[in-house]
Amino acid sequence: MTKLNSNLFSTPLLLPAIKQSFVKLHPKILYKNPVMFVVAVGSLITTLSILSDLFSNNYENLNFTLQISIWLWFTVLFANFAEALAEGRGKAQAESLKKTRRDTQASIIDLKTKIMRTVSASTLVKGDHVVVNVGEVIPSDGTVVEGMATVDESAITGESAPVIRECGGDRSAVTGGTTVLSDKIIVMVTAEPGKSFLDKMISLVEGAERKKTPNEIALHILLCGLTIIFLLAVVTLKPFALFQNTSVSIVSLIALLVCLIPTTIGGLLSAIGIAGMDRVLQRNVIAMSGRAVEAAGDVDILLLDKTGTITVGNRMATEFFPCPNVTVDELAKASLAASWFDQTPEGRSIIKLANELHAYFQLPANSIPIPFTAETRMSGVDTPSESFRKGSMESISSWVNSLGSKLPEEVLANVTKISKLGGTPLVVAKGSKALGVIYLKDVVKPGISARFERIRAMGIRTIMITGDNKLTAAAIASEAGVDDFLAEAKPEDKLDLIKSFKKEGLMVAMTGDGTNDAPALAQADVGLAMNTGTQAAREAGNMIDLDSDPTKVIEIVEIGKQLLITRGALTTFSIANDVAKYFAIIPSLFLASIPSLGIFNIMHLASPESAILSAVIFNAIIIIILIPLALKGIKYRPRSAMSLLRYNLVVFGLGGVIVPFIGIKMIDLIINAFNLI
Template sequence: MSTDTTATGTTTRVSGGPQDLRDIELDVTGMTCASCANRIQRKLNKLDGVTANVNYATEKAKVSYPADITPEQLVETVEQAGYGATLPAPPRSTDARHPAEGDPATDAASPEDAHLASMRQRLIVSAVLSVPVVVLAMVPPLQFTYWQWLSLTLAAPVIVWGAYPFHRAAWTNLKHGATTMDTLISMGTLAAFGWSLYALFFGTAGVPGMTHAFEFTVHPGQDGASNIYLEAGVAITTFLLGGRYFEAKSRRTAGAALRALFDMGAKDATVLRDGREELVPIESLSVGDEFVVRPGETVATDGVVVSGSSAVDASMLTGESVPVDVTESDAVTGATVNVGGRLVVRATRVGSDTQLSRMAKMVEDAQSGKADIQRLADRISGVFVPIVLVIALATLITWLVIGGGVNAAFTAAVAVLIIACPCALGLATPMALLVGTGRGAQLGILIKGPEVLESTRTVDTMVLDKTGTVTTGTMTLDDVVPAAGEDAARVLHLAGSLEHASEHPIARAIAAAAQQKSDLAEVSGFENVAGRGVRGSVAVDGASVQVVAGRPALLTDAGLTIPSDLDTAFDEAQRRGATAVVVGWDGAARGVLVVADAIKPTSAEAISHLRDLGLMPVLLTGDNETVARTVADEVGIDEVIAGVLPEDKVDVIRRLQKGGKVVAMVGDGVNDAAALAQADLGLAMGTGTDAAIEAADITLVRGDLRVAADAIRLSRRTLRTIKTNLFWAFAYNVAAIPLAALGMLNPMIAGAAMAFSSVFVVANSLRLRGFAPLTPSAEQQEHRDDQ
């Protein structure tokens, strides 16, 4: 796969199939409902080799297209469908979204802001004009002579100008032989307005002194030419404008988490060039450049510390509240904040390759995709409007045939058109997905696609890789057992000084622990005995001590005796799966150092949380049974599968699946990638390898296993929210259409109820922003206590 950067933005070429495909994301304008998104999607998919996914909530179209089709042709296709589309802007910075300083885009309102301002103006004017019309129609005592003509004067601008977006969309689709939800709205309001004009100018509704009462239901037998429906037309328009405005505003609020990810990146970097510090725009950084990060500054891009030591606050990126200490050779991530000393960092990844950009891309992809449950809603929305038009026509004819009168027939038919508009149906899934994935990004949980949500519902088994997942993945000193009469600190100091000369992971663990206690001594005559240990001369208090550290056989060959208590300590360490190193000098062994892959302090709590979610934890490892069982017992796992080769992990997952289990797996290494892909749900530690992250469905940015439980909880809650939204939308339409057809709903009440259903779906989805992790950080807990 390769990436092309052109004047029209960044496209990704995916090779290996029948033909090369490129991916692009278009910003789509003019959509007013889910039916619009379906229409655009169908048009694009009719092009040879094109696969498109149009999302109404995010107003974007993700398109894969062959090389013989240009992006401009895709835009033209969208425009032919009656909508607008724009190509992505050229990349200008690390995240390809920050305009450079002085860019006119920074001085003008964004298109989204301008659209919201226009909608707000239309809503306010329509509301001000509508209130007197509705009040006069609902309160007969206020109906003075010629009140109906004042109502017409006030209502005409609302129905013509205020509802213009609905009329324009309906006409655009009509020209292409399509019907959408706007068709229902436009037909309903224009029918109410047209009938009122007929009644006023050609019927008896315009005579002086005419009054009529406001009714929630229709009454058969009334003279249709004596009634006007101006209050229904203006109220429907105002309610729907309000619903659309608050939908648009809420969508922007829901996407705040993703925008916050993009905004976290630094705008400038202080680069070292020819020994001088030079401030340059972030987009000028290249791999290999060295840049300075002072205390309080944001790390410009991913890199490795060249000099200096400090603490880095990664809470905005990972959700982890405790700053991480970094020194030379340690990796740092762009968008984290330096809270300590001065650092010089060498850039290793820039632009779209940085962790921040990759995180944001994963969130965008998840928000733009569609789950099976959403595809069902889209299919229903696609056929819903024609069915409603048939029902409305049938309602009109039925009322006339049974002698209900023109007034009753017309009122019931208009109510059907208005109440049936399934805007809530189109918003149900994408709104919940937008908010849920955004909240996940804030907590360090990156959900790769919407279908992942449906997987979490049925998962009953959680397979956990041991190294790097349940354990830290690095060897650390676990215990120091001194011989009788020996000082543990002296044993560690001499062993650590000797082992400091070795590069072996066990030696590094001992040396690091000793270095934390005291400065290490100088070593001379160092010798590494392959597979057995090390020996050398350690300078202590002006004297030289010959120290041997390693397996018991090495010390025995060197003439050192091993006391029985140290033999027992060595055997006990081996029995529980740890690595034991015997240390001796001056003719005898002086202590045993126990080194092990330390269990993460949060792993036991995480396992408890997984059990609470109804999941059975299984420990999967290539280590021997003894080591695996020791770790499992400490964290509370009953099921252990040990001694598994990396290539056999996939077979273990398949065997569990054949046994009827729905399997999730958490891993972090290259050897876990295939198993993560095979599992029904794969979760990768963000501290792991790129291969594991690419194969997984969910990425846990922090290396904390507790976040896996939060990921399952958030996914399940998002799915529950989607189902609640869909139930409301379906139940609302199923219950309301018959009521309207039976004449039990005034069109104005129907319009208010329809608008409320969309607002309800949006508000219900926004509740996901309050999702709290099981184990909040100290800052989150303090904030919660303040509230």
């Protein structure tokens, strides 16, 4: 999938965001953000005041009112711009998905004439027949009507072993996006036009609900409360000014109100929430709501499937078990020969293991490769003098039986032993003689232990869930470094485990892709379903991973924490800089009538008009400056809640007080240097 430009202000995102900044001035959109709605109303009143002065030929305060009005409108537009820019990345992702749909090709065949033609997968309709060859992706959900093949459906089944799909019976259904590993099949499309899984993904990207989270709702209530308090306070300043024989215009009071209410966080709050969702979207994960992203930031327990998450997915050759009177070198050479033309990950791992044991085999000329097929379930090579085969116990047993021999008891014992350990046994034969067994096992992903250490540093407990027996599960859990594991897990076991944690008041995240994961995904606070998983799993989760990489749940947790930290930090900064703006405006307004306020006139601004305009300009500029921080988020580092609180108070609290003092004073000096008032 095409990745989005990482530059926040790239042209494809910037121009539509500028347009949406004006579209979002519509009252039906603005009222959802009470703080910016107040600013917009104030902007409208100051604009009407300008028109009134023009019609009455009153030019005395026109310059001041005009500049205040311009900067108030800019404040609203920049807040809208931040929100539109965050939303724009989601729309760009939808366009990327549409391009993927257009670029996917399918080979349609007419079953009567056998004529084939290549079309875009997006044009397929129900009833079309498509030919899918080895290595090709099945373009749409459908049913196999001709042939038999092995298909990689690991993300759907949760198992690394390929599955057989054939016409007729219960094994004929195939899912769009899965890959054919052997043979050729003809698939009849069963998806309705416009209702393919990719179409559903595009719909989810473009129309995902961005519901407010409880944390965000609480913050909105706080901002509304502060806005009402300051509105009442500013309204009472008018009669107070009249009592003190001080002239305070409506424009000045509106500017004061805009500066005192928490406009900074009010302007960036929507962008922060949307950016959290879009940040996971940049990793090709669709969050169905902001609630899911925020919940990820509070996760206490992380449940992970073993296959594909903790292990590499494809099982790798780790050991040779030769029969009596057969050396390891002899078995390794035969395995090397049988895997010579095998390009699967398992086949390559057998060759690698044989090479590590210094096995040597020179393939004679005129050798005939025997490819793996779903029917024979074995592969190998026929040289001019020998035949080498490797495959399942049943297939090799049939092979040697056809040559007048049978599998030794030692082979059967090793097959049983490997199976009990949760591995996959492959039997190797040279002609009619079985030489031994190859042990394919799950291999823990490199670096996964370090990632779990990072998760542990966040205070999150990791639990591996697997259908393997306890012995295999314990070995893999120990090697991977998870805190605990649940072996031989059934769907109800996963569900009961999540319920027990939630009864303790813990937040639970889980990854899943199969129908049997659906109940647990629905129960978890964060349910990450795989794109290529079953429909039941996708509908049950509140996040969908388009790349089907279950390890992304670790990144999602970090993004959730980053969202919470960013919102808290910018809220602290916003409230703190209101304090500085208070000391900038109030003393300047009433210093003439109340000389005792001089003690609070710390900035010594040139005039009341200059003080008000400087504060309004700073109020607008600070939103612009903080847009990149709101969209990118503050970098997350594992730390305790108390440490984080101290950091916010020192950096964003103290900084929120100091920065406006410096900024407003500098703007005041510039205003007076250029005689703008």
